[in-house]
Amino acid sequence: MKVVITASGPTLAEPIDLHFGRAKYFILADTETGRAKAHDNTPNLQARQGAGVQSAETVANLGAEVVVTGSVGPKAYRALQAAGIKIALVEAVCPGTEALRRFKDNELPVLDKPNSEGHWV
Amino acid sequence: MPLTIAIAxxxxxxxxxTVAVHLAAWLAEQGRPVHYLDCDVEEPNGHLFLRPKWTVEEEVSIPVPAVDHDRCTRCGKCAAVCEFNAIAMLNKPLVFPELCHGCGGCTLVCPVQAIREVPRVIGTMATGRAGKIQFTQGRLNVGEPLAPPVIRAVQARRAPDAIALLDAPPGAACPAVATARGADVIILVTEPTPFGLHDLELAIATFRPLQKPLGVVVNRADADRRVQEYCAGAGIPILAELPAERRVAELYARGELLFAALPPWRDMFAKLWQQIKALQ
Amino acid sequence: MxxxxxxxxxxxxxxxxxxxxxxxxxxxxxxxxxxxxxxxxxxxxxxxxxxxxxxRSGHAAVICAEACTGCGRCAEVCRFGAIAVAEPDETGRRLHSVAPTACEGCGVCVWNCPAQAIDFPEQxxxxxxxxxxxxxxxxxxxxxxxxxxxxxxxxxxxxxxxxxxxxxxxxxxxxxxxxxxxxxxxxxxxxxxxxxxxxxxxxxxxxxxxxxxxxxxxxxxxxxxxxxxxxxxxxxxxxxxxxxxxxxxxxxxxxxxxxxxxxxxxxxxxxxxxxxxxxxxxxxxxxxxxxxxxxxxx
Missing domain, CATH: 3.40.50.300 (P-loop containing nucleotide triphosphate hydrolases)
Structure with a gap:
């Protein structure tokens, strides 16, 4: 399964970034092969508005089936739903490796509604 | 067309x-046709002092896209051209109307005409009369970010045969500029404090590129002359100095016009009007 | 925090x-x-x-005077009244320009210009x-x-x-x-x-x-x-x-x-x-x- 982890740096050793829409990196991990690849999300961070929507489009294009993150605003949530991408919720900052392990062990709850007001712009 | 004056x-x-409503009231007393247009659509306050009776209320909307998914070929051009990220391509185009600025770009670019535009209400507009004063105000719905479309809608209601007073939003950003663009002359109201002077300098930098006559009214004028000195140096005329009085603040608090209780204010506005005409 | x-x-x-x-x-x-x-x-x-x-945020349209043919397509598609039209020059061309204070930064004029005469620099x-x-x-x-x-x-x-x-x-x-x-x-x-x-x-x-x-x-x-x-x-x-x-x-x-x-x-x-x-x-x-x-x- 292809999982995207929102991260503050380019490897899974870095702490995860709890904010989906304005995460610095998306790390695409393949749970079967164990491979991970970083995607720099800086262009979306600089969007004049709608960063969360753009981020959702980006992870959809990466082929993700699940996003592991801490908070998702209403617009990003709607976009991820439309793309059929599930959201697994991490409540506190931890290394990306830890977040991925907990996801694989089914320890992370699935988010079924937006849990942040987001930042409007 | 008679003069259009932005008060910013x-x-x-x-x-x-305060300046806008008293100027309107004074002009009306002189028998001049005047139209007050409240363009401070985030916080329209002019009506609290002039107390118009509304005759027409209308909604203000912007056109946003609606996608016909049967006709759509999923080419993704609409999402690609949108500068505001209001359309995302997620298997099919997904529209976020709250991000749309109503530019119409997606409708134009769609090769199969699968997008039509539908109105999205972002505010309201009311028109009426306060005695002899024609009155129009815009009001942005709470939670909506975009003031300029409501401001443009208000300005489009301007009566062609009356002097128009545009009560502009404060600040020096796009809503204030959207208002001032429609004026012949711009009056900047300030107060003699460090904040007042600093923000006046910003406002002058904002409005000067519009190349319209500018003048300053100093409200709550006192012994601090830094605003007057700055304006002299910048070559911007002081049109009036309105004195600082606690009684004025108390009447203002109650939403009362000053002329009845403080007759000298009538003369101050008569002089202000002469100065505005000379500015043109 | x-x-x-x-x-x-x-x-x-x-x-x-x-x-x-x-x-x-x-x-x-x-x-x-x-x-x-x-x-x-x-x-x-x-x-x-x-x-x-x-x-930096967003973009604004700027019409390149040398490349503008004066066709008027930009003014047709702009919904923000941001396009100004000059009097015809000696060749009869009506030069178009963008009023920066009115430009919304939507880019519609940029990609509709048949002469590709409009730049769209970041602001x-x-x-x-x-x-x-x-x-x-x-x-x-x-x-x-x-x-x-x-x-x-x-x-x-x-x-x-x-x-x-x-x-x-x-x-x-x-x-x-x-x-x-x-x-x-x-x-x-x-x-x-x-x-x-x-x-x-x-x-x-x-x-x-x-x-x-x-x-x-x-x-x-x-x-x-x-x-x-x-x-x-x-x-x-x-x-x-x-x-x-x-x-x-x-x-x-x-x-x-x-x-x-x-x-x-x-x-x-x-x-x-x-x-x-x-x-x-x-x-x-x-x-x-x-x-x-x-x-x-x-």
Whole structure:
């Protein structure tokens, strides 16, 4: 399964970034092969508005089936739903490796509604 | 067409609405046709002083896209051209109307005409009369970010045969500029404090590129002359100095016009009007 | 970490002066001036700038005069009235140009121009600064006059202030917010833990308080209300406090009408930094009461 982890740096050793829409990196991990690849999300961070929507489009294009993150605003949530991408919720900052392990062990709850007001712009 | 005057200020709370409503009231007393257009659509306050009776209320909307998914070929061009990220391509185009600025770009670019535009209400507009004063105000719905479309809608209601007074939003950003663009002359209301002077400088930098005559009204004028000195140096005329009096603040608090209780204010506005005409 | 935002709805009610006093009373906060259209907090806090960065946002259309054929397609597609048309030149061509103050940055003219004569450069809209002040670090900004998208600059200032608070282990970010209820205010409010509305007992203050409390409620942010210049109209002040309670907000105090408020500003000081006065006591009480509802130890 292809999982995207929102991260503050380019490897899974870095702490995860709890904010989906304005995460610095998306790390695409393949749970079967164990491979991970970083995607720099800086262009979306600089969007004049709608960063969360753009981020959702980006992870959809990466082929993700699940996003592991801490908070998702209403617009990003709607976009991820439309793309059929599930959201697994991490409540506190931890290394990306830890977040991925907990996801694989089914320890992370699935988010079924937006849990942040987001930042409007 | 008679004069269109924008009454603006860098800093909020300097007396912009006070100047606008008294100028309107004075002009009406002189028998001049006047139309008050409240373009401070985030916080329209002019009506609290002039108390118009509304005759027409209308909604203000912007056109946003609606996608016909049967006709759509999923080419993704609409999402690619949108500068505002209001359309995302997620298997099919997904529209976020709250991000749309109504530019119409997606409708134009769609090769199969699968997008039509539908109105999305972002505010309201009311028109009426306060005695002899024609009155129009815009009001942005709470939670909506985009003021300029409501401001443009208000300005489009301007009566062609009356002097138009545009009560502008405070600040020096796009809503204030959207208002001032429609004026022949711009009056900046300030107060003699460090904040007042600093924000006046910003406002002058904002409005000067519009190349319209500018003048300054100093409200709550006292012994601090730094605003007057700055304006002299910048070559911007002081049109009036309105004195600082606690009684004025108390009448303002109650939403009362000053002329009845403080007759000298009538003369101050008569002089202000002469100065505005000379500015043109 | 808590982000506490001070706004006013109506401008000129004393929001920035109060923020400066709170900064003096609680020097361990990170300060953020989010009134980026007309930033004034620095006039009191006299920051020393340690870092400055350009702020870019969006694009604006610019028509290249040599390439323009005068066909008029740009004016046809622009919905913002931003295209100006000149008188015909000696060849009969009507040169088109973009009024920068009216351009929305949508790009519709750019990709509809049959001569590809329109550039679309990114806009430099201002600068933001990270500074030191006598009451702790300050993140502030300057918007290029007339620029749009101050909302994004507000978000950026807040984000920098939050990061700084995390790095320096500071519990509170104090945000001086913009007036109004539109884009910059929404950007200053979303996701904050508390908002204080500084208002005055005037008909305009009452009207705007109602709207700004609706906004706070819309974004589910616990709101407190303080009445500045309350003695201008005591009955109105009481009425507004009652209305605030009905709207789910908590009144946290009243501040008297006093020329010392402006006098302190003229000296470049916060009111509580000037000699002891009843006015200063009013402001201290507001801070203490607000702390009690936001869970900050004053």
């Amino acid at each position: 200020s860098g800093k909020g709370g300097t007396g912009k609405t | 808590k982000e506490l935002v001070i706004i006013s709805g109506k401008g000129g009610t004393g929001k920035t002066s109060l923020t400066a006093s709170f900064a003096a009373l609680y020097p361990s906060a990170v300060l953020a001036d989010c009134d980026v259209d007309a930033a004034d907090l620095h006039l009191i806090l006299q920051p020393k700038i340690r870092r400055r960065e350009k702020f 430099e809209c201002g600068e933001w600064f990270l500074s030191g002040t006598r009451h702790g670090p300050l993140v502030h900004a300057r918007l290029v006059p007339g620029s749009e998208n101050s909302g994004k600059l507000v978000s950026l200032v807040r984000e920098q202030a939050r990061q700084l608070a995390q790095q320096e282990d500071r519990e509170v970010v104090l945000v001086d917010g913009p007036p109004g209820v539109g884009c910059p205010v929404i950007a200053a409010l979303t996701g904050a833990q508390g908002v204080l509305v500084v208002t005055e007992p005037t008909v305009a203050g009452e009207h705007d308080l109602h709207r700004v409390l609706q906004l706070a409620d819309h974004f589910r942010i616990p709101a407190a209300v303080c009445l500045n210049k309350w003695d201008l109209h005591p009955e109105q002040a009481a009425r507004m406090e009652k209305a605030a309670r009905a709207a789910g907000a908590t009144p946290v105090g009243r501040i008297r009408y006093d020329d010392a408020f402006t006098a302190a500003q003229r000296q470049g000081r916060a009111v509580v930094e000037t000699e002891a006065s009843a006015l200063g006591d009013d402001i201290r009480a507001v801070w203490t009461n607000w702390c009690a509802i936001t869970g900050v130890t004053p």
